[in-house]
Amino acid sequence: MGQTHGEAVALRSVSRRYGSGESAVTALDAVSLAFPRGTFTAVMGPSGSGKSTLLQCAAGLDRPTSGSVTVGGTDLTGLSERRLTLLRRERVGFVFQAFNLLPSLTAEQNVALPLRLAGRRVPRARVREVLDRVGLGERARHRPGELSGGQQQRVALARALITRPEVLFGDEPTGALDTRTGGEVLALLRAVVDREGRTVVMVTHDPVAASHADRVVFLTDGRVHGELAGADAAAIAARMTRLETHPC
Numbered sequence: 001m002g003q004t005h006g007e008a009v010a011l012r013s014v015s016r017r018y019g020s021g022e023s024a025v026t027a028l029d030a031v032s033l034a035f036p037r038g039t040f041t042a043v044m045g046p047s048g049s050g051k052s053t054l055l056q057c058a059a060g061l062d063r064p065t066s067g068s069v070t071v072g073g074t075d076l077t078g079l080s081e082r083r084l085t086l087l088r089r090e091r092v093g094f095v096f097q098a099f100n101l102l103p104s105l106t107a108e109q110n111v112a113l114p115l116r117l118a119g120r121r122v123p124r125a126r127v128r129e130v131l132d133r134v135g136l137g138e139r140a141r142h143r144p145g146e147l148s149g150g151q152q153q154r155v156a157l158a159r160a161l162i163t164r165p166e167v168l169f170g171d172e173p174t175g176a177l178d179t180r181t182g183g184e185v186l187a188l189l190r191a192v193v194d195r196e197g198r199t200v201v202m203v204t205h206d207p208v209a210a211s212h213a214d215r216v217v218f219l220t221d222g223r224v225h226g227e228l229a230g231a232d233a234a235a236i237a238a239r240m241t242r243l244e245t246h247p248c
């Protein structure tokens with residue numbers, strides 16, 4: 001829709017080092033990246049290239065050693081743990097490879113959870129609307145164990161969208177799904193960007209999944225190593241192969 005402008009998330013010269021001395025590891029090395037509102041970005045790179053660390057820092061789950069992260073214009077650097085928790089709860093959505101639903105709650109109770117945790121009213125119509133949007137309006141009373149993997153991930157997506165987050169982060173969200181159900185989840189991610197102007201940032205190792213994004217950012221050794229815009233799966237796979245065989 002593009003009715004909002006600017007950056008949903010921006011990283012400015014973000015470094016993250018683990019440990020110290022000889023055993024120190026630089027997981028992110030002065031990464032600067034912006035994720036404009038209303039766009040879908042995939043992040044790819046060999047194992048150990050810093051993808052998870054990037055996602056964690058961008059989402060306020062981890063703090064950079066240096067540099068700054070802004071979410072919707074709010075600089076996370078100086079925020080207390082409490083403020084950071086509130087920001088994550090209200091302005092950031094997550095979907096993971098393992099769907100992380102609470103097994104004892106129904107689909108609609110799982111979707112309502114972020115609002116309950118925030119002490120907010122839970123408008124039933126809103127919960128139904130979000131479940132309808134992911135095609136699960138008829139399954140609102142089902143528990144995760146009564147749903148397929150693809151359906152569970154769609155519940156997780158509805159749960160991530162209920163707060164109308166500034167940005168939705170996905171960590172291999174289709175990693176546990178077969179091609180067809182994974183494709184359904186990717187089409188839904190595409191739709192929340194195209195129809196609602198939301199921002200999606202997804203880590204994936206799958207070139208087909210990445211081809212649903214507007215652009216693919218490649219990481220190697222904690223640094224941005226180029227990007228591709230509007231590329232198909234074959235072009236993305238070719239670039240990944242080059243990165244893995246000739247990283248420099």
Ligand code: ADP
Pocket residue numbers: 018019025026027045046047048049050051052053054
């Ligand atoms: P990716 O997601 O691309 O596989 P990660 O972000 O998990 O990469 O890791 C980047 C680098 O940082 C790797 O060398 C990894 O071993 C290291 N690393 C990640 N988390 C930690 C941690 N908690 N302690 C020490 N090293 C870590």
